[in-house]
Amino acid sequence: MILIKYGAMQTLTKYILLSVISSLFVAGTQAASLMKNDESEQQAALNQEQMQQLLQERFPSAQVQHVTMSDIEGLYSFMLQGDLYYVSDNGKYLIKGQMLDISTPKVRNVTSERVAEIQKLESPMRKAEINALDEEDMVVYQAPNEKHVITIFTDVDCGYCQKMHRERQEYLDRGITLRYLAFPRAGLTSKSAEKLRGIWCAADQQTAMTEAKVQHKYRTGNCKTPFREHMALVRKFGLNGTPGIILENGDLIGGYLQAEILRERLDKLFGPKADTKEIATK
Known part of the structure; x- marks a missing residue:
């Protein structure tokens, strides 16, 4: 058994209480900050025209085309130099990769389908340019x-x-x-x-x-x-x-x-x- 004097016990108790209160304050501040950031990101969602402008500013030497909302809410897709990319609707996160729909027995490659759709849309333009x-x-x-x-x-x-x-x-x-x-x-x-x-x-x-x-x-x-x-x-x-x-x-x-x-x-x-x-x- 370890004996602790009464005065020392009071000091230790105060120290523990202060530590707990301090931890709760920090945790509360962090939670409030996260909530604020979440609210800020939700409020910062861009419409299609704003997203087009933002992407063109980010990639000034490239041609940004076919900006549209993807199959996933809050995620735009767009074409850049022949490749399909995804970007969060606040313009913060850029994703390059394949989007797959696994909700059906046969997996759908949503990215490939979108690229094929865009290629069809651009066929008349390519034909006219080649003919010229x-x-x-x-x-x-x-x-x-x-x-x-x-x-x-x-x-x-x-x-x-x-x-x-x-x-x-x-x-x-x-x-x-x-x-x-x-x-x-x-x-x-x-x-x-x-x-x-x-x-x-x-x-x-x-x-x-x-x-x-x-x-x-x-x-x-x-x-x-x-x-x-x-x-x-x-x-x-x-x-x-x-x-x-x-x-x-x-x-x-x-x-x-x-x-x-x-x-x-x-x-x-x-x-x-x-x-x-x-x-x-x-």
């Missing part, structure tokens, strides 16, 4: 029995671009004309851009393209190119990879597709005897 281009500024491989035309943003150093080009005859044999636009992913002053310039400046562009993509033989060139115009479309279309394939109706396929699969998709969209000359008119 001069085909002389493209490197074209004409199908002998043309049924469809695709326009491809390409980079010589892209593995799937090289693969697609190695299989070019399979596309041509299936009536698919290939029209290349330049997309040097490393920028207009990069080595990739120099390789592409050697192709566009060549007298025999088709041969130069094949040499670069298949044989890794690169020519040099010093001529005026349409690369700035092509890259402006890359930014406008929100492309972030190659090959970027634009169909006759402006639909975007973001990546490589085998010739057989692509022909089936084109036939399903436009019919096997589609008139594809419209896309080449200005």
Whole structure:
């Protein structure tokens, strides 16, 4: 047994009471602060127009598009440089990732569905922009029995671009004309851009393209190119990879597709005897 004097006991009791009161005060202050912050965040919810303005201020050099409330209350979705993002309605938290709906037996990828919906909305714009281009500024491989035309943003150093080009005859044999636009992913002053310039400046562009993509033989060139115009479309279309394939109706396929699969998709969209000359008119 430990004996404590009466005076010491009083002092100890006072100390304990003061500690408890102090802890309760701190806890109460923190709780009040949290409640205040919660109320502040709730009050700071932005409407769609305000969110558009805020995001554009946050990303001044990029194009913010398709700002709308997502399937989750309090969370907006928007497109930035070809990718879908989510942001809290107070503009504080930014999320990049897949939103999945697991409430049904088959899981829904809500993010993929939204991206596909947006791509459809932008198809008429892409079609108009592609139609406005001069085909002389493209490197074209004409199908002998043309049924469809695709326009491809390409980079010589892209593995799937090289693969697609190695299989070019399979596309041509299936009536698919290939029209290349330049997309040097490393920028207009990069080595990739120099390789592409050697192709566009060549007298025999088709041969130069094949040499670069298949044989890794690169020519040099010093001529005026349409690369700035092509890259402006890359930014406008929100492309972030190659090959970027634009169909006759402006639909975007973001990546490589085998010739057989692509022909089936084109036939399903436009019919096997589609008139594809419209896309080449200005």
